[in-house]
Amino acid sequence: MEIADYKQVSALWKNTKGMGWSISDTKSHINKYLRRNKGMCFIAVGEKDKVIGTILSGHDGKRGYIYHLAVNKKHRKMGIGEALVKRSLMKIKKTGIPKCTLFIFSDNDEGMRFWKKLGWFTRSDLTFMQYEFKAT
Numbered sequence: 001m002e003i004a005d006y007k008q009v010s011a012l013w014k015n016t017k018g019m020g021w022s023i024s025d026t027k028s029h030i031n032k033y034l035r036r037n038k039g040m041c042f043i044a045v046g047e048k049d050k051v052i053g054t055i056l057s058g059h060d061g062k063r064g065y066i067y068h069l070a071v072n073k074k075h076r077k078m079g080i081g082e083a084l085v086k087r088s089l090m091k092i093k094k095t096g097i098p099k100c101t102l103f104i105f106s107d108n109d110e111g112m113r114f115w116k117k118l119g120w121f122t123r124s125d126l127t128f129m130q131y132e133f134k135a136t
Helices: 003-014 027-036 080-094 109-117
Strands: 042-045 051-059 064-071 100-102
Touching: 003 027, 003 042, 003 051, 003 064, 027 051, 042 080, 051 080, 064 080
Parallel strands: 064 100
Antiparallel strands: 042 051, 051 064
């Protein structure tokens, strides 16, 4: 994935049920993420170079992370999402990172089924917390 893909990628994210959108998903923030995690984020391209799938992945030196796996609804159940995940995990593993984390909305049943099918599990011993910087 390159920042030149942003227009198509962000449109896919915004049109994918169960996917969140925040200030962290603006073009400038995604550009920072891509630069920091060079070669670890991918797109799947269909006819006429249209983006039909995407995944953001990277690491912080300790743990890998996956964000924004999305596949166009018309192209689901074709192995695209699984291929994107496998490629991302391979890149993360090559860096020596021992595990990977992802965030998913609790009510995203379709997403939960997908991730569990791939061997991911829910941690019930952790609570996700967040802090947002106030605009100045």
